[in-house]
Amino acid sequence: WKRITLNHLAAKYDKGEPITMVTAYDYPSAVHVDNAGIDICLVGDSVGMVVHGHDTTLPVTMDDMLLHCRAVSRGASRSLLVGDLPFGSYEESKEQAVASATRLLKEGGMDAIKLEGGTPSRVIAARSIVEAGIAVIGHVGLTPQAISVLGGFRPQGRNAASATKVLESALALQDAGCFAIVLECVPSPVAAAVTSSLQIPTIGIGAGPNCSGQVLVYHDLLQMTQHPHHAQVTPKFCKAYGNIGIAVNEALCKYREEVVSQKFPSAAYTPYRIDQSSVETFI
Ligand code: KIV
Ligand code: NA
Structure with a gap:
Protein backbone atom coordinates (compact mmCIF):
# COMPACT_ATOMS: atom_id res chain seq x y z
CA TRP A 1 0.00 0.00 0.00
CA LYS A 2 2.03 2.93 -1.20
CA ARG A 3 -0.84 5.44 -1.25
CA ILE A 4 -0.77 8.24 1.32
CA THR A 5 -3.63 7.65 3.76
CA LEU A 6 -5.35 9.60 6.51
CA ASN A 7 -3.07 7.76 8.95
CA HIS A 8 0.06 9.12 7.25
CA LEU A 9 -1.38 12.63 7.41
CA ALA A 10 -2.36 12.26 11.06
CA ALA A 11 1.19 11.07 11.85
CA LYS A 12 2.68 14.11 10.13
CA TYR A 13 0.28 16.37 11.99
CA ASP A 14 1.19 14.77 15.33
CA LYS A 15 4.90 15.28 14.62
CA GLY A 16 4.35 18.87 13.47
CA GLU A 17 5.51 18.05 9.93
CA PRO A 18 3.86 20.30 7.32
CA ILE A 19 1.39 18.62 4.95
CA THR A 20 1.76 19.44 1.24
CA MET A 21 -1.15 19.75 -1.17
CA VAL A 22 -1.32 20.87 -4.81
CA THR A 23 -4.16 20.74 -7.33
CA ALA A 24 -4.11 18.70 -10.54
CA TYR A 25 -6.73 18.41 -13.24
CA ASP A 26 -5.45 15.92 -15.80
CA TYR A 27 -3.05 13.01 -16.32
CA PRO A 28 0.20 14.95 -16.84
CA SER A 29 -0.34 17.36 -13.93
CA ALA A 30 -1.23 14.40 -11.68
CA VAL A 31 1.99 12.59 -12.67
CA HIS A 32 3.99 15.73 -11.85
CA VAL A 33 2.30 16.27 -8.47
CA ASP A 34 2.75 12.60 -7.59
CA ASN A 35 6.42 12.52 -8.65
CA ALA A 36 7.15 15.61 -6.56
CA GLY A 37 6.12 13.70 -3.44
CA ILE A 38 3.14 15.96 -2.65
CA ASP A 39 0.94 14.43 0.09
CA ILE A 40 -2.48 15.41 -1.24
CA CYS A 41 -3.48 15.91 -4.86
CA LEU A 42 -6.66 18.00 -5.04
CA VAL A 43 -8.87 17.92 -8.10
CA GLY A 44 -10.20 21.38 -7.30
CA ASP A 45 -13.21 23.04 -8.82
CA SER A 46 -10.67 25.76 -9.62
CA VAL A 47 -10.51 23.66 -12.82
CA GLY A 48 -13.39 25.86 -14.01
CA MET A 49 -11.12 28.90 -13.87
CA VAL A 50 -7.60 27.72 -14.68
CA VAL A 51 -8.50 25.03 -17.22
CA HIS A 52 -11.89 26.02 -18.63
CA GLY A 53 -11.43 29.79 -18.55
CA HIS A 54 -14.51 30.69 -16.48
CA ASP A 55 -14.38 33.73 -14.18
CA THR A 56 -15.64 31.73 -11.19
CA THR A 57 -15.96 28.11 -10.04
CA LEU A 58 -19.76 28.22 -10.21
CA PRO A 59 -20.26 26.70 -13.70
CA VAL A 60 -18.35 23.49 -12.83
CA THR A 61 -20.59 20.40 -12.97
CA MET A 62 -20.34 16.89 -11.52
CA ASP A 63 -19.64 15.60 -15.02
CA ASP A 64 -16.75 18.07 -15.38
CA MET A 65 -15.36 16.97 -12.02
CA LEU A 66 -15.70 13.26 -12.84
CA LEU A 67 -13.85 13.65 -16.14
CA HIS A 68 -10.94 15.46 -14.46
CA CYS A 69 -10.95 13.13 -11.43
CA ARG A 70 -10.65 10.05 -13.66
CA ALA A 71 -7.70 11.54 -15.57
CA VAL A 72 -5.95 12.50 -12.32
CA SER A 73 -6.55 9.09 -10.78
CA ARG A 74 -4.75 7.48 -13.73
CA GLY A 75 -1.71 9.72 -13.18
CA ALA A 76 -1.22 9.76 -9.41
CA SER A 77 -0.47 6.54 -7.58
CA ARG A 78 0.95 7.83 -4.31
CA SER A 79 -0.71 11.14 -3.37
CA LEU A 80 -4.02 10.99 -1.51
CA LEU A 81 -6.64 11.97 -4.11
CA VAL A 82 -9.26 14.50 -3.03
CA GLY A 83 -12.05 15.75 -5.30
CA ASP A 84 -14.04 18.96 -4.79
CA LEU A 85 -17.82 18.74 -4.64
CA PRO A 86 -18.84 21.38 -7.21
CA PHE A 87 -21.39 24.15 -6.66
CA GLY A 88 -24.92 22.72 -6.75
CA SER A 89 -23.95 19.12 -6.00
CA TYR A 90 -24.38 19.03 -2.21
CA GLU A 91 -26.46 21.97 -0.96
CA GLU A 92 -29.98 20.56 -1.41
CA SER A 93 -30.00 17.67 1.04
CA LYS A 94 -27.73 15.25 2.81
CA GLU A 95 -28.91 12.58 0.36
CA GLN A 96 -27.74 14.71 -2.57
CA ALA A 97 -24.41 15.37 -0.81
CA VAL A 98 -23.79 11.67 -0.10
CA ALA A 99 -24.76 10.70 -3.65
CA SER A 100 -22.40 13.26 -5.21
CA ALA A 101 -19.52 12.36 -2.87
CA THR A 102 -20.06 8.67 -3.63
CA ARG A 103 -19.78 9.36 -7.37
CA LEU A 104 -16.42 11.13 -6.91
CA LEU A 105 -15.08 7.93 -5.32
CA LYS A 106 -16.84 5.25 -7.40
CA GLU A 107 -16.70 6.92 -10.80
CA GLY A 108 -13.91 9.45 -10.27
CA GLY A 109 -11.41 7.25 -8.42
CA MET A 110 -10.96 9.73 -5.57
CA ASP A 111 -9.98 8.72 -2.03
CA ALA A 112 -11.78 11.60 -0.28
CA ILE A 113 -13.81 14.73 -1.03
CA LYS A 114 -13.70 18.40 -0.11
CA LEU A 115 -16.64 20.71 0.39
CA GLU A 116 -17.02 24.38 1.21
CA GLY A 117 -18.46 24.70 4.66
CA GLY A 118 -19.73 27.07 7.23
CA THR A 119 -23.50 27.00 7.20
CA PRO A 120 -25.34 24.40 9.35
CA SER A 121 -26.57 22.53 6.28
CA ARG A 122 -22.99 22.18 4.97
CA VAL A 123 -21.97 20.77 8.34
CA ILE A 124 -24.82 18.25 8.13
CA ALA A 125 -23.70 17.37 4.59
CA ALA A 126 -20.13 16.82 5.80
CA ARG A 127 -21.32 14.64 8.69
CA SER A 128 -23.55 12.57 6.40
CA ILE A 129 -20.74 11.98 3.92
CA VAL A 130 -18.36 10.89 6.69
CA GLU A 131 -21.07 8.56 8.03
CA ALA A 132 -21.36 7.10 4.52
CA GLY A 133 -17.70 6.11 4.83
CA ILE A 134 -16.12 8.90 2.82
CA ALA A 135 -13.34 11.07 4.24
CA VAL A 136 -14.02 14.81 4.02
CA ILE A 137 -11.88 17.96 4.00
CA GLY A 138 -13.75 21.12 4.99
CA HIS A 139 -12.98 24.53 3.46
CA VAL A 140 -13.58 27.85 5.26
CA GLY A 141 -12.56 31.49 4.98
CA LEU A 142 -12.87 32.58 1.36
CA THR A 143 -15.13 29.92 -0.10
CA PRO A 144 -15.19 30.71 -3.83
CA GLN A 145 -18.53 28.98 -4.44
CA ALA A 146 -20.09 31.62 -2.14
CA ILE A 147 -18.89 34.74 -3.96
CA SER A 148 -22.50 35.68 -4.63
CA VAL A 149 -23.08 36.23 -0.89
CA LEU A 150 -19.47 37.18 -0.01
CA GLY A 151 -19.55 39.95 -2.63
CA GLY A 152 -16.59 38.67 -4.63
CA PHE A 153 -13.22 37.01 -4.04
CA ARG A 154 -12.50 38.80 -0.75
CA PRO A 155 -10.35 37.76 2.19
CA GLN A 156 -12.37 36.70 5.25
CA GLY A 157 -11.78 37.00 9.00
CA ARG A 158 -10.57 40.60 8.87
CA ASN A 159 -12.71 41.71 11.82
CA ALA A 160 -13.70 40.01 15.06
CA ALA A 161 -17.13 38.91 13.83
CA SER A 162 -15.79 37.47 10.60
CA ALA A 163 -12.82 35.80 12.34
CA THR A 164 -15.21 34.23 14.86
CA LYS A 165 -17.31 32.89 11.99
CA VAL A 166 -14.22 31.33 10.38
CA LEU A 167 -13.24 29.68 13.68
CA GLU A 168 -16.76 28.46 14.45
CA SER A 169 -17.18 27.03 10.96
CA ALA A 170 -13.87 25.17 11.26
CA LEU A 171 -14.83 23.78 14.67
CA ALA A 172 -18.24 22.67 13.39
CA LEU A 173 -16.67 20.91 10.41
CA GLN A 174 -14.16 19.20 12.70
CA ASP A 175 -17.06 18.09 14.89
CA ALA A 176 -18.78 16.73 11.77
CA GLY A 177 -15.81 14.40 11.24
CA CYS A 178 -13.66 16.24 8.68
CA PHE A 179 -10.03 15.07 8.72
CA ALA A 180 -8.58 18.46 7.67
CA ILE A 181 -9.71 22.02 7.00
CA VAL A 182 -8.60 24.26 4.13
CA LEU A 183 -8.25 27.87 5.30
CA GLU A 184 -8.41 30.23 2.35
CA CYS A 185 -7.50 33.93 2.41
CA VAL A 186 -7.62 34.78 6.10
CA PRO A 187 -5.12 36.89 8.08
CA SER A 188 -2.25 34.90 9.56
CA PRO A 189 -3.31 35.42 13.24
CA VAL A 190 -6.77 34.04 12.42
CA ALA A 191 -5.21 30.99 10.75
CA ALA A 192 -2.92 30.56 13.77
CA ALA A 193 -5.89 30.71 16.16
CA VAL A 194 -7.92 28.23 14.12
CA THR A 195 -4.92 25.89 13.81
CA SER A 196 -4.29 25.87 17.56
CA SER A 197 -8.01 25.43 18.33
CA LEU A 198 -8.41 22.34 16.12
CA GLN A 199 -7.28 18.77 16.65
CA ILE A 200 -7.10 18.18 12.89
CA PRO A 201 -4.70 19.74 10.37
CA THR A 202 -5.38 23.10 8.74
CA ILE A 203 -4.18 23.51 5.17
CA GLY A 204 -3.65 27.15 4.29
CA ILE A 205 -3.87 29.07 1.05
CA GLY A 206 -3.33 32.78 1.45
CA ALA A 207 -3.49 32.15 5.20
CA GLY A 208 0.14 32.64 6.26
CA PRO A 209 2.67 30.23 7.75
CA ASN A 210 0.84 29.15 10.90
CA CYS A 211 -1.12 26.29 9.36
CA SER A 212 -0.50 22.52 9.49
CA GLY A 213 0.08 22.45 5.74
CA GLN A 214 -0.15 24.50 2.57
CA VAL A 215 -2.01 24.19 -0.73
CA LEU A 216 -1.55 26.06 -4.01
CA VAL A 217 -3.20 25.81 -7.41
CA TYR A 218 -0.95 24.03 -9.94
CA HIS A 219 -1.36 26.64 -12.69
CA ASP A 220 -0.71 29.49 -10.25
CA LEU A 221 2.48 28.16 -8.68
CA LEU A 222 3.86 27.28 -12.10
CA GLN A 223 2.72 30.62 -13.58
CA MET A 224 1.08 28.53 -16.25
CA THR A 225 -1.65 31.06 -17.02
CA GLN A 226 0.87 33.84 -17.49
CA HIS A 227 -0.06 34.12 -21.14
CA PRO A 228 1.79 37.10 -22.61
CA HIS A 229 -0.77 39.60 -24.00
CA HIS A 230 -3.54 38.16 -21.79
CA ALA A 231 -4.80 39.40 -18.43
CA GLN A 232 -3.09 37.57 -15.59
CA VAL A 233 -4.93 36.66 -12.44
CA THR A 234 -2.32 35.00 -10.26
CA PRO A 235 -3.34 35.67 -6.65
CA LYS A 236 -1.14 37.92 -4.46
CA PHE A 237 -0.36 35.13 -2.00
CA CYS A 238 0.92 32.75 -4.68
CA LYS A 239 4.68 32.46 -5.11
CA ALA A 240 5.88 31.66 -8.63
CA TYR A 241 7.90 28.45 -8.48
CA GLY A 242 8.16 28.32 -12.24
CA ASN A 243 7.60 30.43 -15.32
CA ILE A 244 5.83 27.87 -17.44
CA GLY A 245 3.47 30.23 -19.27
CA ILE A 246 6.46 32.18 -20.61
O1 KIV B 1 -10.44 24.43 -6.09
C1 KIV B 1 -9.34 24.59 -5.53
O2 KIV B 1 -8.27 24.64 -6.17
C2 KIV B 1 -9.32 24.73 -4.08
C3 KIV B 1 -8.02 25.07 -3.42
C4 KIV B 1 -7.71 26.50 -3.67
C5 KIV B 1 -8.02 24.73 -1.99
O3 KIV B 1 -10.35 24.58 -3.47
NA1 NA C 1 -12.23 24.47 -4.69
Missing part, protein backbone atom coordinates in the same frame (compact mmCIF):
# COMPACT_ATOMS: atom_id res chain seq x y z
CA ALA A 247 8.31 28.95 -21.45
CA VAL A 248 5.30 27.64 -23.41
CA ASN A 249 4.98 30.92 -25.29
CA GLU A 250 8.67 30.94 -26.19
CA ALA A 251 8.56 27.35 -27.43
CA LEU A 252 5.45 27.87 -29.56
CA CYS A 253 6.77 31.10 -31.09
CA LYS A 254 10.07 29.42 -31.91
CA TYR A 255 8.24 26.50 -33.55
CA ARG A 256 6.15 28.85 -35.66
CA GLU A 257 9.23 30.78 -36.76
CA GLU A 258 11.12 27.63 -37.71
CA VAL A 259 8.22 26.25 -39.75
CA VAL A 260 7.79 29.57 -41.55
CA SER A 261 11.54 29.85 -42.21
CA GLN A 262 11.71 26.14 -43.17
CA LYS A 263 14.31 25.38 -40.49
CA PHE A 264 12.00 22.71 -39.16
CA PRO A 265 11.99 19.81 -39.84
CA SER A 266 15.71 19.52 -40.56
CA ALA A 267 17.31 16.20 -41.53
CA ALA A 268 17.61 15.28 -37.85
CA TYR A 269 13.81 15.26 -37.55
CA THR A 270 13.13 13.49 -40.84
CA PRO A 271 13.64 9.89 -39.73
CA TYR A 272 11.76 7.67 -42.17
CA ARG A 273 13.61 6.12 -45.10
CA ILE A 274 12.40 4.38 -48.18
CA ASP A 275 14.71 1.87 -49.86
CA GLN A 276 16.43 2.98 -53.07
CA SER A 277 14.74 0.49 -55.43
CA SER A 278 11.31 1.62 -54.25
CA VAL A 279 12.28 5.25 -54.68
CA GLU A 280 13.00 4.51 -58.32
CA THR A 281 9.69 2.66 -58.85
CA PHE A 282 7.60 5.10 -56.87
CA ILE A 283 9.03 8.45 -57.90
Whole structure:
Protein backbone atom coordinates (compact mmCIF):
# COMPACT_ATOMS: atom_id res chain seq x y z
CA TRP A 1 0.00 0.00 0.00
CA LYS A 2 2.03 2.93 -1.20
CA ARG A 3 -0.84 5.44 -1.25
CA ILE A 4 -0.77 8.24 1.32
CA THR A 5 -3.63 7.65 3.76
CA LEU A 6 -5.35 9.60 6.51
CA ASN A 7 -3.07 7.76 8.95
CA HIS A 8 0.06 9.12 7.25
CA LEU A 9 -1.38 12.63 7.41
CA ALA A 10 -2.36 12.26 11.06
CA ALA A 11 1.19 11.07 11.85
CA LYS A 12 2.68 14.11 10.13
CA TYR A 13 0.28 16.37 11.99
CA ASP A 14 1.19 14.77 15.33
CA LYS A 15 4.90 15.28 14.62
CA GLY A 16 4.35 18.87 13.47
CA GLU A 17 5.51 18.05 9.93
CA PRO A 18 3.86 20.30 7.32
CA ILE A 19 1.39 18.62 4.95
CA THR A 20 1.76 19.44 1.24
CA MET A 21 -1.15 19.75 -1.17
CA VAL A 22 -1.32 20.87 -4.81
CA THR A 23 -4.16 20.74 -7.33
CA ALA A 24 -4.11 18.70 -10.54
CA TYR A 25 -6.73 18.41 -13.24
CA ASP A 26 -5.45 15.92 -15.80
CA TYR A 27 -3.05 13.01 -16.32
CA PRO A 28 0.20 14.95 -16.84
CA SER A 29 -0.34 17.36 -13.93
CA ALA A 30 -1.23 14.40 -11.68
CA VAL A 31 1.99 12.59 -12.67
CA HIS A 32 3.99 15.73 -11.85
CA VAL A 33 2.30 16.27 -8.47
CA ASP A 34 2.75 12.60 -7.59
CA ASN A 35 6.42 12.52 -8.65
CA ALA A 36 7.15 15.61 -6.56
CA GLY A 37 6.12 13.70 -3.44
CA ILE A 38 3.14 15.96 -2.65
CA ASP A 39 0.94 14.43 0.09
CA ILE A 40 -2.48 15.41 -1.24
CA CYS A 41 -3.48 15.91 -4.86
CA LEU A 42 -6.66 18.00 -5.04
CA VAL A 43 -8.87 17.92 -8.10
CA GLY A 44 -10.20 21.38 -7.30
CA ASP A 45 -13.21 23.04 -8.82
CA SER A 46 -10.67 25.76 -9.62
CA VAL A 47 -10.51 23.66 -12.82
CA GLY A 48 -13.39 25.86 -14.01
CA MET A 49 -11.12 28.90 -13.87
CA VAL A 50 -7.60 27.72 -14.68
CA VAL A 51 -8.50 25.03 -17.22
CA HIS A 52 -11.89 26.02 -18.63
CA GLY A 53 -11.43 29.79 -18.55
CA HIS A 54 -14.51 30.69 -16.48
CA ASP A 55 -14.38 33.73 -14.18
CA THR A 56 -15.64 31.73 -11.19
CA THR A 57 -15.96 28.11 -10.04
CA LEU A 58 -19.76 28.22 -10.21
CA PRO A 59 -20.26 26.70 -13.70
CA VAL A 60 -18.35 23.49 -12.83
CA THR A 61 -20.59 20.40 -12.97
CA MET A 62 -20.34 16.89 -11.52
CA ASP A 63 -19.64 15.60 -15.02
CA ASP A 64 -16.75 18.07 -15.38
CA MET A 65 -15.36 16.97 -12.02
CA LEU A 66 -15.70 13.26 -12.84
CA LEU A 67 -13.85 13.65 -16.14
CA HIS A 68 -10.94 15.46 -14.46
CA CYS A 69 -10.95 13.13 -11.43
CA ARG A 70 -10.65 10.05 -13.66
CA ALA A 71 -7.70 11.54 -15.57
CA VAL A 72 -5.95 12.50 -12.32
CA SER A 73 -6.55 9.09 -10.78
CA ARG A 74 -4.75 7.48 -13.73
CA GLY A 75 -1.71 9.72 -13.18
CA ALA A 76 -1.22 9.76 -9.41
CA SER A 77 -0.47 6.54 -7.58
CA ARG A 78 0.95 7.83 -4.31
CA SER A 79 -0.71 11.14 -3.37
CA LEU A 80 -4.02 10.99 -1.51
CA LEU A 81 -6.64 11.97 -4.11
CA VAL A 82 -9.26 14.50 -3.03
CA GLY A 83 -12.05 15.75 -5.30
CA ASP A 84 -14.04 18.96 -4.79
CA LEU A 85 -17.82 18.74 -4.64
CA PRO A 86 -18.84 21.38 -7.21
CA PHE A 87 -21.39 24.15 -6.66
CA GLY A 88 -24.92 22.72 -6.75
CA SER A 89 -23.95 19.12 -6.00
CA TYR A 90 -24.38 19.03 -2.21
CA GLU A 91 -26.46 21.97 -0.96
CA GLU A 92 -29.98 20.56 -1.41
CA SER A 93 -30.00 17.67 1.04
CA LYS A 94 -27.73 15.25 2.81
CA GLU A 95 -28.91 12.58 0.36
CA GLN A 96 -27.74 14.71 -2.57
CA ALA A 97 -24.41 15.37 -0.81
CA VAL A 98 -23.79 11.67 -0.10
CA ALA A 99 -24.76 10.70 -3.65
CA SER A 100 -22.40 13.26 -5.21
CA ALA A 101 -19.52 12.36 -2.87
CA THR A 102 -20.06 8.67 -3.63
CA ARG A 103 -19.78 9.36 -7.37
CA LEU A 104 -16.42 11.13 -6.91
CA LEU A 105 -15.08 7.93 -5.32
CA LYS A 106 -16.84 5.25 -7.40
CA GLU A 107 -16.70 6.92 -10.80
CA GLY A 108 -13.91 9.45 -10.27
CA GLY A 109 -11.41 7.25 -8.42
CA MET A 110 -10.96 9.73 -5.57
CA ASP A 111 -9.98 8.72 -2.03
CA ALA A 112 -11.78 11.60 -0.28
CA ILE A 113 -13.81 14.73 -1.03
CA LYS A 114 -13.70 18.40 -0.11
CA LEU A 115 -16.64 20.71 0.39
CA GLU A 116 -17.02 24.38 1.21
CA GLY A 117 -18.46 24.70 4.66
CA GLY A 118 -19.73 27.07 7.23
CA THR A 119 -23.50 27.00 7.20
CA PRO A 120 -25.34 24.40 9.35
CA SER A 121 -26.57 22.53 6.28
CA ARG A 122 -22.99 22.18 4.97
CA VAL A 123 -21.97 20.77 8.34
CA ILE A 124 -24.82 18.25 8.13
CA ALA A 125 -23.70 17.37 4.59
CA ALA A 126 -20.13 16.82 5.80
CA ARG A 127 -21.32 14.64 8.69
CA SER A 128 -23.55 12.57 6.40
CA ILE A 129 -20.74 11.98 3.92
CA VAL A 130 -18.36 10.89 6.69
CA GLU A 131 -21.07 8.56 8.03
CA ALA A 132 -21.36 7.10 4.52
CA GLY A 133 -17.70 6.11 4.83
CA ILE A 134 -16.12 8.90 2.82
CA ALA A 135 -13.34 11.07 4.24
CA VAL A 136 -14.02 14.81 4.02
CA ILE A 137 -11.88 17.96 4.00
CA GLY A 138 -13.75 21.12 4.99
CA HIS A 139 -12.98 24.53 3.46
CA VAL A 140 -13.58 27.85 5.26
CA GLY A 141 -12.56 31.49 4.98
CA LEU A 142 -12.87 32.58 1.36
CA THR A 143 -15.13 29.92 -0.10
CA PRO A 144 -15.19 30.71 -3.83
CA GLN A 145 -18.53 28.98 -4.44
CA ALA A 146 -20.09 31.62 -2.14
CA ILE A 147 -18.89 34.74 -3.96
CA SER A 148 -22.50 35.68 -4.63
CA VAL A 149 -23.08 36.23 -0.89
CA LEU A 150 -19.47 37.18 -0.01
CA GLY A 151 -19.55 39.95 -2.63
CA GLY A 152 -16.59 38.67 -4.63
CA PHE A 153 -13.22 37.01 -4.04
CA ARG A 154 -12.50 38.80 -0.75
CA PRO A 155 -10.35 37.76 2.19
CA GLN A 156 -12.37 36.70 5.25
CA GLY A 157 -11.78 37.00 9.00
CA ARG A 158 -10.57 40.60 8.87
CA ASN A 159 -12.71 41.71 11.82
CA ALA A 160 -13.70 40.01 15.06
CA ALA A 161 -17.13 38.91 13.83
CA SER A 162 -15.79 37.47 10.60
CA ALA A 163 -12.82 35.80 12.34
CA THR A 164 -15.21 34.23 14.86
CA LYS A 165 -17.31 32.89 11.99
CA VAL A 166 -14.22 31.33 10.38
CA LEU A 167 -13.24 29.68 13.68
CA GLU A 168 -16.76 28.46 14.45
CA SER A 169 -17.18 27.03 10.96
CA ALA A 170 -13.87 25.17 11.26
CA LEU A 171 -14.83 23.78 14.67
CA ALA A 172 -18.24 22.67 13.39
CA LEU A 173 -16.67 20.91 10.41
CA GLN A 174 -14.16 19.20 12.70
CA ASP A 175 -17.06 18.09 14.89
CA ALA A 176 -18.78 16.73 11.77
CA GLY A 177 -15.81 14.40 11.24
CA CYS A 178 -13.66 16.24 8.68
CA PHE A 179 -10.03 15.07 8.72
CA ALA A 180 -8.58 18.46 7.67
CA ILE A 181 -9.71 22.02 7.00
CA VAL A 182 -8.60 24.26 4.13
CA LEU A 183 -8.25 27.87 5.30
CA GLU A 184 -8.41 30.23 2.35
CA CYS A 185 -7.50 33.93 2.41
CA VAL A 186 -7.62 34.78 6.10
CA PRO A 187 -5.12 36.89 8.08
CA SER A 188 -2.25 34.90 9.56
CA PRO A 189 -3.31 35.42 13.24
CA VAL A 190 -6.77 34.04 12.42
CA ALA A 191 -5.21 30.99 10.75
CA ALA A 192 -2.92 30.56 13.77
CA ALA A 193 -5.89 30.71 16.16
CA VAL A 194 -7.92 28.23 14.12
CA THR A 195 -4.92 25.89 13.81
CA SER A 196 -4.29 25.87 17.56
CA SER A 197 -8.01 25.43 18.33
CA LEU A 198 -8.41 22.34 16.12
CA GLN A 199 -7.28 18.77 16.65
CA ILE A 200 -7.10 18.18 12.89
CA PRO A 201 -4.70 19.74 10.37
CA THR A 202 -5.38 23.10 8.74
CA ILE A 203 -4.18 23.51 5.17
CA GLY A 204 -3.65 27.15 4.29
CA ILE A 205 -3.87 29.07 1.05
CA GLY A 206 -3.33 32.78 1.45
CA ALA A 207 -3.49 32.15 5.20
CA GLY A 208 0.14 32.64 6.26
CA PRO A 209 2.67 30.23 7.75
CA ASN A 210 0.84 29.15 10.90
CA CYS A 211 -1.12 26.29 9.36
CA SER A 212 -0.50 22.52 9.49
CA GLY A 213 0.08 22.45 5.74
CA GLN A 214 -0.15 24.50 2.57
CA VAL A 215 -2.01 24.19 -0.73
CA LEU A 216 -1.55 26.06 -4.01
CA VAL A 217 -3.20 25.81 -7.41
CA TYR A 218 -0.95 24.03 -9.94
CA HIS A 219 -1.36 26.64 -12.69
CA ASP A 220 -0.71 29.49 -10.25
CA LEU A 221 2.48 28.16 -8.68
CA LEU A 222 3.86 27.28 -12.10
CA GLN A 223 2.72 30.62 -13.58
CA MET A 224 1.08 28.53 -16.25
CA THR A 225 -1.65 31.06 -17.02
CA GLN A 226 0.87 33.84 -17.49
CA HIS A 227 -0.06 34.12 -21.14
CA PRO A 228 1.79 37.10 -22.61
CA HIS A 229 -0.77 39.60 -24.00
CA HIS A 230 -3.54 38.16 -21.79
CA ALA A 231 -4.80 39.40 -18.43
CA GLN A 232 -3.09 37.57 -15.59
CA VAL A 233 -4.93 36.66 -12.44
CA THR A 234 -2.32 35.00 -10.26
CA PRO A 235 -3.34 35.67 -6.65
CA LYS A 236 -1.14 37.92 -4.46
CA PHE A 237 -0.36 35.13 -2.00
CA CYS A 238 0.92 32.75 -4.68
CA LYS A 239 4.68 32.46 -5.11
CA ALA A 240 5.88 31.66 -8.63
CA TYR A 241 7.90 28.45 -8.48
CA GLY A 242 8.16 28.32 -12.24
CA ASN A 243 7.60 30.43 -15.32
CA ILE A 244 5.83 27.87 -17.44
CA GLY A 245 3.47 30.23 -19.27
CA ILE A 246 6.46 32.18 -20.61
CA ALA A 247 8.31 28.95 -21.45
CA VAL A 248 5.30 27.64 -23.41
CA ASN A 249 4.98 30.92 -25.29
CA GLU A 250 8.67 30.94 -26.19
CA ALA A 251 8.56 27.35 -27.43
CA LEU A 252 5.45 27.87 -29.56
CA CYS A 253 6.77 31.10 -31.09
CA LYS A 254 10.07 29.42 -31.91
CA TYR A 255 8.24 26.50 -33.55
CA ARG A 256 6.15 28.85 -35.66
CA GLU A 257 9.23 30.78 -36.76
CA GLU A 258 11.12 27.63 -37.71
CA VAL A 259 8.22 26.25 -39.75
CA VAL A 260 7.79 29.57 -41.55
CA SER A 261 11.54 29.85 -42.21
CA GLN A 262 11.71 26.14 -43.17
CA LYS A 263 14.31 25.38 -40.49
CA PHE A 264 12.00 22.71 -39.16
CA PRO A 265 11.99 19.81 -39.84
CA SER A 266 15.71 19.52 -40.56
CA ALA A 267 17.31 16.20 -41.53
CA ALA A 268 17.61 15.28 -37.85
CA TYR A 269 13.81 15.26 -37.55
CA THR A 270 13.13 13.49 -40.84
CA PRO A 271 13.64 9.89 -39.73
CA TYR A 272 11.76 7.67 -42.17
CA ARG A 273 13.61 6.12 -45.10
CA ILE A 274 12.40 4.38 -48.18
CA ASP A 275 14.71 1.87 -49.86
CA GLN A 276 16.43 2.98 -53.07
CA SER A 277 14.74 0.49 -55.43
CA SER A 278 11.31 1.62 -54.25
CA VAL A 279 12.28 5.25 -54.68
CA GLU A 280 13.00 4.51 -58.32
CA THR A 281 9.69 2.66 -58.85
CA PHE A 282 7.60 5.10 -56.87
CA ILE A 283 9.03 8.45 -57.90
O1 KIV B 1 -10.44 24.43 -6.09
C1 KIV B 1 -9.34 24.59 -5.53
O2 KIV B 1 -8.27 24.64 -6.17
C2 KIV B 1 -9.32 24.73 -4.08
C3 KIV B 1 -8.02 25.07 -3.42
C4 KIV B 1 -7.71 26.50 -3.67
C5 KIV B 1 -8.02 24.73 -1.99
O3 KIV B 1 -10.35 24.58 -3.47
NA1 NA C 1 -12.23 24.47 -4.69
